[in-house]
Amino acid sequence: MRLQRIVNVADARAAARRSLPAVVFDYIDGAADDEITMGQNTRAFGELSFRPRMAASTPSPDLSTTVLGTPVAMPVLLAPCGFVRAMHPDAGPGAARAAASRGTVSVLSTVAGSPVSEVARAAPGRVWFQLYSAGGRPAAEALMAQASAAGVSVLVVTLDTPALGNRERDIRHGVAAPLRIDARNAVHLGPQVLSRPGWVLRMARDGLFILGTRNASREVPAGTDVRAGPGPAESHEPVTPGGVARPAGHRPHAGRIPTMTASPFSWDDVSWMREQWTGHLVVKGLLSGDDARRALGCGSDAVIVSNHGGRQLDGAPATLKVLPEVAAAVEESGSGAEVYLDSGVRRGTDVAKALALGARAVLIGRPYLWGLAVGGQAGVERVLDIFQAELSRTMVLLGCAAVGELDRDWVQSSL
Numbered sequence: 138m139r140l141q142r143i144v145n146v147a148d149a150r151a152a153a154r155r156s157l158p159a160v161v162f163d164y165i166d167g168a169a170d171d172e173i174t175m176g177q178n179t180r181a182f183g184e185l186s187f188r189p190r191m192a193a194s195t196p197s198p199d200l201s202t203t204v205l206g207t208p209v210a211m212p213v214l215l216a217p218c219g220f221v222r223a224m225h226p227d228a229g230p231g232a233a234r235a236a237a238s239r240g241t242v243s244v245l246s247t248v249a250g251s252p253v254s255e256v257a258r259a260a261p262g263r264v265w266f267q268l269y270s271a272g273g274r275p276a277a278e279a280l281m282a283q284a285s286a287a288g289v290s291v292l293v294v295t296l297d298t299p300a301l302g303n304r305e306r307d308i309r310h311g312v313a314a315p316l317r318i319d320a321r322n323a324v325h326l327g328p329q330v331l332s333r334p335g336w337v338l339r340m341a342r343d344g345l346f347i348l349g350t351r352n353a354s355r356e357v358p359a360g361t362d363v364r365a366g367p368g369p370a371e372s373h374e375p376v377t378p379g380g381v382a383r384p385a386g387h388r389p390h391a392g393r394i395p396t397m398t399a400s401p402f403s404w405d406d407v408s409w410m411r412e413q414w415t416g417h418l419v420v421k422g423l424l425s426g427d428d429a430r431r432a433l434g435c436g437s438d439a440v441i442v443s444n445h446g447g448r449q450l451d452g453a454p455a456t457l458k459v460l461p462e463v464a465a466a467v468e469e470s471g472s473g474a475e476v477y478l479d480s481g482v483r484r485g486t487d488v489a490k491a492l493a494l495g496a497r498a499v500l501i502g503r504p505y506l507w508g509l510a511v512g513g514q515a516g517v518e519r520v521l522d523i524f525q526a527e528l529s530r531t532m533v534l535l536g537c538a539a540v541g542e543l544d545r546d547w548v549q550s551s552l
Protein backbone atom coordinates (compact mmCIF):
# COMPACT_ATOMS: atom_id res chain seq x y z
CA MET A 138 0.00 0.00 0.00
CA ARG A 139 1.24 3.45 -0.83
CA LEU A 140 1.68 5.33 2.41
CA GLN A 141 0.57 8.59 0.80
CA ARG A 142 -2.92 7.14 0.65
CA ILE A 143 -3.02 7.11 4.43
CA VAL A 144 -4.56 10.48 5.17
CA ASN A 145 -5.27 10.12 8.87
CA VAL A 146 -4.77 7.73 11.77
CA ALA A 147 -8.07 5.97 11.07
CA ASP A 148 -6.76 5.16 7.58
CA ALA A 149 -3.61 3.70 9.15
CA ARG A 150 -5.77 1.48 11.36
CA ALA A 151 -7.82 0.28 8.37
CA ALA A 152 -4.64 -0.45 6.40
CA ALA A 153 -3.14 -2.34 9.35
CA ARG A 154 -6.28 -4.43 9.58
CA ARG A 155 -5.84 -5.39 5.91
CA SER A 156 -2.17 -6.31 6.28
CA LEU A 157 -2.08 -8.17 9.63
CA PRO A 158 -3.56 -11.53 10.64
CA ALA A 159 -6.54 -10.89 12.90
CA VAL A 160 -4.64 -12.25 15.89
CA VAL A 161 -1.97 -9.55 15.59
CA PHE A 162 -4.39 -6.78 14.64
CA ASP A 163 -6.56 -7.58 17.66
CA TYR A 164 -3.54 -7.73 19.95
CA ILE A 165 -2.90 -4.09 19.03
CA ASP A 166 -6.49 -2.93 18.73
CA GLY A 167 -8.06 -4.67 21.70
CA ALA A 168 -8.50 -3.55 25.28
CA ALA A 169 -9.76 -4.95 28.57
CA ASP A 170 -13.18 -6.44 29.30
CA ASP A 171 -15.89 -4.47 27.46
CA GLU A 172 -13.37 -1.93 26.14
CA ILE A 173 -15.35 0.88 27.79
CA THR A 174 -12.31 2.86 28.92
CA MET A 175 -10.74 2.59 25.48
CA GLY A 176 -13.86 4.14 23.92
CA GLN A 177 -14.05 6.84 26.57
CA ASN A 178 -10.42 7.81 25.97
CA THR A 179 -11.16 8.95 22.43
CA ARG A 180 -14.65 10.30 23.19
CA ALA A 181 -13.26 12.58 25.92
CA PHE A 182 -11.30 14.50 23.29
CA GLY A 183 -14.46 14.90 21.20
CA GLU A 184 -16.35 16.31 24.18
CA LEU A 185 -13.90 19.16 24.71
CA SER A 186 -14.20 22.23 22.48
CA PHE A 187 -11.68 24.93 21.65
CA ARG A 188 -11.90 28.68 22.14
CA PRO A 189 -10.12 29.88 18.99
CA ARG A 190 -8.93 33.46 18.55
CA MET A 191 -9.60 35.20 15.25
CA ALA A 192 -7.23 37.34 13.22
CA ALA A 193 -4.37 36.17 15.40
CA SER A 194 -2.81 33.32 13.46
CA THR A 195 0.87 32.73 12.69
CA PRO A 196 1.57 30.93 9.38
CA SER A 197 4.24 28.67 10.88
CA PRO A 198 3.40 27.97 14.50
CA ASP A 199 6.17 26.70 16.74
CA LEU A 200 5.49 23.07 17.65
CA SER A 201 8.80 22.49 19.39
CA THR A 202 9.31 21.95 23.08
CA THR A 203 11.57 19.98 25.40
CA VAL A 204 10.92 16.76 27.31
CA LEU A 205 13.19 16.39 30.32
CA GLY A 206 15.68 18.64 28.62
CA THR A 207 15.65 16.91 25.23
CA PRO A 208 14.48 19.21 22.44
CA VAL A 209 11.64 17.72 20.38
CA ALA A 210 10.23 19.07 17.13
CA MET A 211 6.70 18.41 18.32
CA PRO A 212 5.12 17.28 21.59
CA VAL A 213 4.28 13.77 20.35
CA LEU A 214 6.35 10.81 21.59
CA LEU A 215 6.06 7.09 20.86
CA ALA A 216 4.70 5.10 23.82
CA PRO A 217 6.31 1.85 25.00
CA CYS A 218 4.60 -1.10 23.33
CA GLY A 219 5.30 -4.81 23.64
CA PHE A 220 5.88 -7.41 20.93
CA VAL A 221 6.36 -4.91 18.11
CA ARG A 222 8.41 -7.47 16.20
CA ALA A 223 5.14 -9.25 15.43
CA MET A 224 3.97 -6.17 13.55
CA HIS A 225 6.97 -5.58 11.30
CA PRO A 226 10.63 -6.65 11.29
CA ASP A 227 11.69 -2.97 11.53
CA ALA A 228 10.29 -3.24 15.06
CA GLY A 229 11.83 -1.25 17.91
CA PRO A 230 14.86 0.04 15.98
CA GLY A 231 12.60 1.11 13.09
CA ALA A 232 10.23 2.96 15.39
CA ALA A 233 13.17 4.61 17.14
CA ARG A 234 14.68 5.73 13.83
CA ALA A 235 11.30 7.08 12.72
CA ALA A 236 10.93 9.08 15.93
CA ALA A 237 14.45 10.46 15.63
CA SER A 238 13.95 11.35 11.98
CA ARG A 239 10.95 13.45 13.00
CA GLY A 240 12.83 15.03 15.88
CA THR A 241 11.09 13.23 18.69
CA VAL A 242 11.60 10.40 21.18
CA SER A 243 10.49 6.76 21.40
CA VAL A 244 10.09 4.73 24.57
CA LEU A 245 11.24 1.12 24.30
CA SER A 246 9.13 -1.43 26.20
CA THR A 247 10.75 -4.10 28.37
CA VAL A 248 8.97 -6.65 26.16
CA ALA A 249 9.29 -4.91 22.78
CA GLY A 250 11.32 -7.73 21.27
CA SER A 251 14.62 -5.92 20.62
CA PRO A 252 17.53 -5.42 23.00
CA VAL A 253 17.86 -1.93 24.40
CA SER A 254 21.45 -1.72 23.12
CA GLU A 255 20.27 -2.24 19.52
CA VAL A 256 17.43 0.26 19.77
CA ALA A 257 19.48 2.92 21.55
CA ARG A 258 22.15 2.61 18.85
CA ALA A 259 19.50 3.21 16.18
CA ALA A 260 18.59 6.61 17.60
CA PRO A 261 21.23 7.90 20.02
CA GLY A 262 19.84 10.23 22.67
CA ARG A 263 16.26 9.72 21.52
CA VAL A 264 15.34 6.44 23.19
CA TRP A 265 13.86 6.10 26.67
CA PHE A 266 13.49 2.72 28.37
CA GLN A 267 10.31 1.43 30.04
CA LEU A 268 10.53 -0.98 32.94
CA TYR A 269 8.02 -3.58 34.10
CA SER A 270 8.08 -5.39 37.42
CA ALA A 271 9.03 -8.83 36.09
CA GLY A 272 11.46 -10.47 38.43
CA GLY A 273 11.38 -7.83 41.15
CA ARG A 274 14.38 -5.70 42.12
CA PRO A 275 17.12 -8.07 40.84
CA ALA A 276 15.63 -8.07 37.34
CA ALA A 277 14.99 -4.31 37.54
CA GLU A 278 18.60 -3.75 38.52
CA ALA A 279 19.85 -5.83 35.58
CA LEU A 280 17.57 -4.00 33.15
CA MET A 281 18.57 -0.60 34.46
CA ALA A 282 22.23 -1.56 34.05
CA GLN A 283 21.60 -2.62 30.43
CA ALA A 284 19.71 0.59 29.66
CA SER A 285 22.35 2.73 31.29
CA ALA A 286 25.17 0.92 29.44
CA ALA A 287 23.26 1.56 26.20
CA GLY A 288 23.37 5.29 26.92
CA VAL A 289 19.69 5.67 27.83
CA SER A 290 19.16 8.49 30.29
CA VAL A 291 15.41 8.31 30.93
CA LEU A 292 13.73 5.40 32.72
CA VAL A 293 9.94 5.02 32.53
CA VAL A 294 8.42 2.84 35.25
CA THR A 295 4.96 1.48 34.47
CA LEU A 296 2.78 1.03 37.56
CA ASP A 297 -0.62 0.15 36.10
CA THR A 298 0.10 -3.53 35.44
CA PRO A 299 0.04 -5.43 38.76
CA ALA A 300 -1.96 -7.99 36.76
CA LEU A 301 -2.57 -8.28 33.06
CA GLY A 302 -5.85 -6.72 31.90
CA ASN A 303 -8.50 -9.12 30.64
CA ARG A 304 -7.95 -8.93 26.87
CA GLU A 305 -10.75 -11.13 25.60
CA ARG A 306 -9.89 -10.71 21.92
CA ASP A 307 -6.54 -12.41 22.60
CA ILE A 308 -8.21 -15.16 24.57
CA ARG A 309 -10.68 -15.80 21.75
CA HIS A 310 -7.80 -16.16 19.31
CA GLY A 311 -6.43 -18.76 21.67
CA VAL A 312 -3.18 -16.90 22.23
CA ALA A 313 -3.86 -15.28 25.60
CA ALA A 314 -0.63 -13.44 26.36
CA PRO A 315 2.03 -12.95 25.35
CA LEU A 316 1.25 -12.90 21.69
CA ARG A 317 2.31 -16.38 20.74
CA ILE A 318 1.91 -18.27 17.52
CA ASP A 319 3.31 -21.78 17.69
CA ALA A 320 2.64 -25.34 16.71
CA ARG A 321 -0.16 -25.62 19.27
CA ASN A 322 -2.36 -22.90 17.82
CA ALA A 323 -1.04 -22.84 14.25
CA VAL A 324 -3.89 -25.01 12.97
CA HIS A 325 -6.49 -22.80 14.58
CA LEU A 326 -4.77 -19.60 13.38
CA GLY A 327 -3.73 -21.04 10.02
CA PRO A 328 -6.43 -19.54 7.80
CA GLN A 329 -6.10 -15.98 9.14
CA VAL A 330 -2.31 -16.11 9.00
CA LEU A 331 -2.22 -17.53 5.48
CA SER A 332 -4.67 -14.87 4.31
CA ARG A 333 -1.90 -12.31 4.95
CA PRO A 334 0.98 -13.63 2.81
CA GLY A 335 2.85 -10.30 2.93
CA TRP A 336 3.02 -10.52 6.72
CA VAL A 337 4.06 -14.18 6.55
CA LEU A 338 6.92 -13.31 4.18
CA ARG A 339 8.12 -10.44 6.33
CA MET A 340 8.03 -12.56 9.45
CA ALA A 341 9.74 -15.48 7.74
CA ARG A 342 12.54 -13.15 6.64
CA ASP A 343 12.84 -11.95 10.21
CA GLY A 344 12.96 -15.54 11.45
CA LEU A 345 10.07 -14.77 13.80
CA PHE A 346 7.25 -16.72 12.24
CA ILE A 347 7.04 -18.93 15.29
CA LEU A 348 6.75 -16.20 17.85
CA GLY A 349 7.89 -16.96 21.32
CA THR A 350 10.14 -19.87 20.40
CA ARG A 351 13.16 -19.45 18.18
CA ASN A 352 13.88 -15.81 18.86
CA ALA A 353 12.16 -15.44 22.18
CA SER A 354 15.37 -14.44 23.85
CA ARG A 355 15.32 -11.24 21.79
CA GLU A 356 11.92 -10.27 23.19
CA VAL A 357 13.04 -9.86 26.73
CA PRO A 358 16.09 -8.98 28.75
CA ALA A 359 18.91 -11.40 29.11
CA GLY A 360 18.24 -14.14 31.59
CA THR A 361 14.47 -14.13 31.28
CA ASP A 362 12.15 -15.74 28.82
CA VAL A 363 8.63 -14.41 28.43
CA ARG A 364 6.19 -17.19 27.68
CA ALA A 365 2.53 -17.92 27.81
CA GLY A 366 1.06 -17.66 31.23
CA PRO A 367 1.18 -20.28 33.91
CA GLY A 368 -1.56 -22.32 35.41
CA PRO A 369 -2.60 -21.60 38.99
CA ALA A 370 0.07 -23.92 40.34
CA GLU A 371 2.76 -21.72 38.85
CA SER A 372 1.23 -18.43 39.88
CA HIS A 373 3.95 -17.66 42.39
CA GLU A 374 6.46 -17.18 39.60
CA PRO A 375 7.61 -13.73 38.60
CA VAL A 376 5.54 -12.42 35.76
CA THR A 377 5.80 -9.83 33.09
CA PRO A 378 2.80 -8.20 31.49
CA GLY A 379 3.36 -10.67 28.73
CA GLY A 380 3.43 -13.73 30.92
CA VAL A 381 5.94 -15.39 33.16
CA ALA A 382 9.62 -14.62 33.35
CA ARG A 383 11.54 -17.86 33.68
CA PRO A 384 15.05 -18.99 33.02
CA ALA A 385 15.50 -19.47 29.28
CA GLY A 386 14.84 -23.02 28.23
CA HIS A 387 11.74 -23.60 30.33
CA ARG A 388 8.74 -24.49 28.15
CA PRO A 389 5.38 -23.90 29.82
CA HIS A 390 2.07 -24.84 28.24
CA ALA A 391 0.83 -22.31 25.72
CA GLY A 392 -2.59 -20.77 25.63
CA ARG A 393 -3.48 -20.53 29.32
CA ILE A 394 -4.61 -17.28 30.83
CA PRO A 395 -1.80 -15.59 32.76
CA THR A 396 -2.09 -15.46 36.51
CA MET A 397 -0.42 -12.29 37.68
CA THR A 398 0.36 -12.61 41.35
CA ALA A 399 4.06 -11.86 41.37
CA SER A 400 5.36 -8.81 43.20
CA PRO A 401 4.26 -5.69 41.36
CA PHE A 402 6.18 -2.47 41.96
CA SER A 403 5.41 -0.57 45.16
CA TRP A 404 6.16 3.08 45.91
CA ASP A 405 9.12 1.81 47.94
CA ASP A 406 10.42 0.21 44.77
CA VAL A 407 10.06 3.52 42.94
CA SER A 408 12.08 5.26 45.67
CA TRP A 409 14.66 2.49 45.43
CA MET A 410 14.87 2.96 41.65
CA ARG A 411 15.37 6.67 42.19
CA GLU A 412 18.46 5.81 44.24
CA GLN A 413 19.77 3.33 41.65
CA TRP A 414 19.08 5.30 38.47
CA THR A 415 21.19 8.35 37.86
CA GLY A 416 19.16 9.68 34.93
CA HIS A 417 15.62 11.02 34.79
CA LEU A 418 12.84 8.88 36.28
CA VAL A 419 9.30 8.91 34.85
CA VAL A 420 6.29 7.14 36.38
CA LYS A 421 3.69 5.88 33.89
CA GLY A 422 0.09 4.90 34.51
CA LEU A 423 -1.19 7.47 37.03
CA LEU A 424 -4.80 8.66 37.11
CA SER A 425 -5.10 10.89 40.18
CA GLY A 426 -3.53 13.89 41.86
CA ASP A 427 -2.82 11.74 44.94
CA ASP A 428 -0.73 9.26 42.98
CA ALA A 429 1.06 12.10 41.20
CA ARG A 430 2.04 13.50 44.62
CA ARG A 431 3.29 10.05 45.63
CA ALA A 432 5.35 9.79 42.45
CA LEU A 433 6.88 13.20 43.09
CA GLY A 434 7.53 12.21 46.71
CA CYS A 435 9.59 9.31 45.36
CA GLY A 436 11.65 11.69 43.27
CA SER A 437 10.03 11.30 39.84
CA ASP A 438 10.97 13.91 37.28
CA ALA A 439 7.80 13.40 35.24
CA VAL A 440 4.52 11.49 35.30
CA ILE A 441 2.52 9.99 32.46
CA VAL A 442 -1.25 10.17 32.88
CA SER A 443 -2.20 6.86 31.26
CA ASN A 444 -4.70 4.02 31.49
CA HIS A 445 -2.60 1.88 29.14
CA GLY A 446 -4.94 2.67 26.26
CA GLY A 447 -7.79 0.99 28.16
CA ARG A 448 -5.93 -2.33 28.21
CA GLN A 449 -5.73 -2.68 31.98
CA LEU A 450 -8.61 -1.68 34.30
CA ASP A 451 -11.80 -1.30 32.30
CA GLY A 452 -13.74 1.47 34.03
CA ALA A 453 -10.62 3.53 34.66
CA PRO A 454 -11.32 7.15 33.73
CA ALA A 455 -10.47 8.65 30.38
CA THR A 456 -7.05 10.23 30.76
CA LEU A 457 -8.12 13.66 29.46
CA LYS A 458 -10.73 13.83 32.25
CA VAL A 459 -8.19 13.38 35.04
CA LEU A 460 -5.39 15.37 33.44
CA PRO A 461 -6.41 18.70 35.07
CA GLU A 462 -6.34 17.10 38.55
CA VAL A 463 -2.89 15.60 37.97
CA ALA A 464 -1.53 18.78 36.38
CA ALA A 465 -2.81 20.84 39.34
CA ALA A 466 -1.17 18.48 41.85
CA VAL A 467 2.15 18.69 40.03
CA GLU A 468 1.90 22.47 39.67
CA GLU A 469 1.13 22.88 43.38
CA SER A 470 4.13 20.73 44.30
CA GLY A 471 6.46 23.34 42.87
CA SER A 472 8.72 20.47 41.84
CA GLY A 473 9.01 21.53 38.22
CA ALA A 474 8.13 17.95 37.21
CA GLU A 475 6.65 17.43 33.77
CA VAL A 476 3.26 15.92 32.95
CA TYR A 477 2.59 13.84 29.85
CA LEU A 478 -0.58 12.06 28.73
CA ASP A 479 -1.39 9.05 26.60
CA SER A 480 -4.42 6.91 25.73
CA GLY A 481 -6.77 7.83 22.91
CA VAL A 482 -4.71 10.50 21.13
CA ARG A 483 -5.64 10.19 17.46
CA ARG A 484 -5.55 13.73 16.02
CA GLY A 485 -3.50 16.89 16.11
CA THR A 486 -6.51 18.52 17.77
CA ASP A 487 -6.25 15.92 20.56
CA VAL A 488 -2.63 16.91 21.13
CA ALA A 489 -3.56 20.58 21.41
CA LYS A 490 -6.39 19.80 23.86
CA ALA A 491 -4.09 17.74 26.09
CA LEU A 492 -1.54 20.55 26.12
CA ALA A 493 -4.26 23.07 26.92
CA LEU A 494 -5.24 21.01 29.97
CA GLY A 495 -1.72 20.80 31.34
CA ALA A 496 0.28 18.15 29.47
CA ARG A 497 3.71 19.10 28.22
CA ALA A 498 3.60 16.34 25.60
CA VAL A 499 1.55 13.29 24.64
CA LEU A 500 2.50 9.74 23.73
CA ILE A 501 0.82 7.68 21.04
CA GLY A 502 0.55 3.88 21.13
CA ARG A 503 -1.74 2.21 18.61
CA PRO A 504 -1.45 4.95 15.94
CA TYR A 505 2.25 4.30 15.40
CA LEU A 506 1.83 0.53 15.69
CA TRP A 507 -0.68 0.69 12.83
CA GLY A 508 1.83 2.69 10.80
CA LEU A 509 4.58 0.21 11.66
CA ALA A 510 2.40 -2.72 10.58
CA VAL A 511 1.70 -1.14 7.21
CA GLY A 512 5.08 0.30 6.30
CA GLY A 513 7.70 -0.38 8.96
CA GLN A 514 9.81 2.67 9.78
CA ALA A 515 8.32 4.63 6.86
CA GLY A 516 4.83 3.85 8.14
CA VAL A 517 5.66 5.27 11.57
CA GLU A 518 7.13 8.35 9.89
CA ARG A 519 3.91 8.73 7.92
CA VAL A 520 1.86 8.69 11.13
CA LEU A 521 4.16 11.21 12.77
CA ASP A 522 3.92 13.44 9.70
CA ILE A 523 0.14 13.30 9.95
CA PHE A 524 0.29 14.39 13.59
CA GLN A 525 2.73 17.17 12.70
CA ALA A 526 0.55 18.49 9.88
CA GLU A 527 -2.67 18.25 11.89
CA LEU A 528 -1.18 19.93 14.94
CA SER A 529 0.32 22.69 12.83
CA ARG A 530 -3.02 23.36 11.12
CA THR A 531 -4.82 23.26 14.48
CA MET A 532 -2.48 25.91 15.86
CA VAL A 533 -3.05 28.17 12.84
CA LEU A 534 -6.82 27.79 13.10
CA LEU A 535 -6.70 28.41 16.84
CA GLY A 536 -4.65 31.56 16.37
CA CYS A 537 -1.94 30.25 18.69
CA ALA A 538 1.69 30.85 17.76
CA ALA A 539 3.45 28.22 19.89
CA VAL A 540 2.52 25.03 21.70
CA GLY A 541 4.07 26.48 24.84
CA GLU A 542 1.28 29.08 24.90
CA LEU A 543 -1.55 26.55 25.06
CA ASP A 544 -3.40 26.67 28.38
CA ARG A 545 -6.95 26.43 29.76
CA ASP A 546 -7.96 29.66 28.03
CA TRP A 547 -7.84 27.83 24.70
CA VAL A 548 -10.59 25.33 25.58
CA GLN A 549 -14.13 25.60 26.88
CA SER A 550 -14.27 25.29 30.64
CA SER A 551 -16.39 22.13 30.76
CA LEU A 552 -13.65 20.07 32.43
Ligand SMILES: Cc1cc2nc3c(=O)[nH]c(=O)nc-3n(C[C@H](O)[C@H](O)[C@H](O)COP(=O)(O)O)c2cc1C
Nearest residue numbers: 165216217218219246295445446480481501502503
Ligand atom coordinates in the same frame (compact mmCIF):
# COMPACT_ATOMS: atom_id res chain seq x y z
C1 LIG B 1 -0.03 -3.43 21.60
C2 LIG B 1 0.30 -2.61 22.81
C3 LIG B 1 1.32 -3.02 23.65
C4 LIG B 1 1.64 -2.25 24.78
N1 LIG B 1 2.69 -2.63 25.56
C5 LIG B 1 3.07 -1.83 26.59
C6 LIG B 1 4.25 -2.13 27.30
O1 LIG B 1 4.95 -3.09 27.03
N2 LIG B 1 4.57 -1.29 28.34
C7 LIG B 1 3.81 -0.20 28.68
O2 LIG B 1 4.14 0.52 29.63
N3 LIG B 1 2.70 0.10 27.98
C8 LIG B 1 2.33 -0.67 26.94
N4 LIG B 1 1.24 -0.33 26.20
C9 LIG B 1 0.49 0.90 26.53
C10 LIG B 1 1.10 2.10 25.78
O3 LIG B 1 2.35 2.44 26.29
C11 LIG B 1 0.20 3.32 25.89
O4 LIG B 1 -0.05 3.59 27.25
C12 LIG B 1 -1.13 3.17 25.16
O5 LIG B 1 -0.97 2.45 23.97
C13 LIG B 1 -1.69 4.54 24.83
O6 LIG B 1 -2.96 4.42 24.29
P1 LIG B 1 -3.28 4.46 22.72
O7 LIG B 1 -2.88 3.14 22.17
O8 LIG B 1 -4.75 4.70 22.68
O9 LIG B 1 -2.47 5.60 22.11
C14 LIG B 1 0.89 -1.08 25.08
C15 LIG B 1 -0.12 -0.69 24.22
C16 LIG B 1 -0.43 -1.43 23.09
C17 LIG B 1 -1.52 -0.95 22.18
